[in-house]
Amino acid sequence: MKPARSTRRYLVHGRVQGVGFRYFVERAAQDLGLSGYVRNRADGTVEVCAGGNLDRLERLKALLAEGPRWSRVDRVEETEAPDCGGGFRITY
Numbered sequence: 001m002k003p004a005r006s007t008r009r010y011l012v013h014g015r016v017q018g019v020g021f022r023y024f025v026e027r028a029a030q031d032l033g034l035s036g037y038v039r040n041r042a043d044g045t046v047e048v049c050a051g052g053n054l055d056r057l058e059r060l061k062a063l064l065a066e067g068p069r070w071s072r073v074d075r076v077e078e079t080e081a082p083d084c085g086g087g088f089r090i091t092y
Contacts, residue, residue, distance in 0.1 A: 007036070007051035009081035012064050014074035016046045022090045024068040025060075029088040032056040036084040039091040049084035 012021070017040050025038040025048055034052040041047050050060055067073045 004054045005052060006054050006057060007049065007081045007083055008057050008061075009079050009084075010048040010050070010061060010064055011041075011077040012046040012048065012067070012073060012075075013044075013077070014067070015070075015072040016067065017044060019070040020068050021046050021071050024071075025064065026088060026090050028060060028063045032060055034060060035086050035088055037089050037091045049081050050088070051081075051084055 022038045022040065025046070029036065029038070029048075029050055032052065034050045034056055036048065036050040038046060038048045048060075048064065050057060061076060061078060064076050065073055
């Protein structure tokens, strides 16, 4: 049976800008074979749109909650999202 695919939008709150968070997410998502994007938002959060296997999306969410070394993640909000494109990239 083929694993279920889905697309999720994550909003990551905390000290997540200026600490390499987008590059951390880009690498993790590519390693997991997910598609989508990551970007900083004007309100200080980081937005991640990711599509792929549900198990891999759960692994990404766990990594988002940890973040890179210099970050501090206070919370990760998750919602369903429309498809966010192929490949995985940092957008501005």
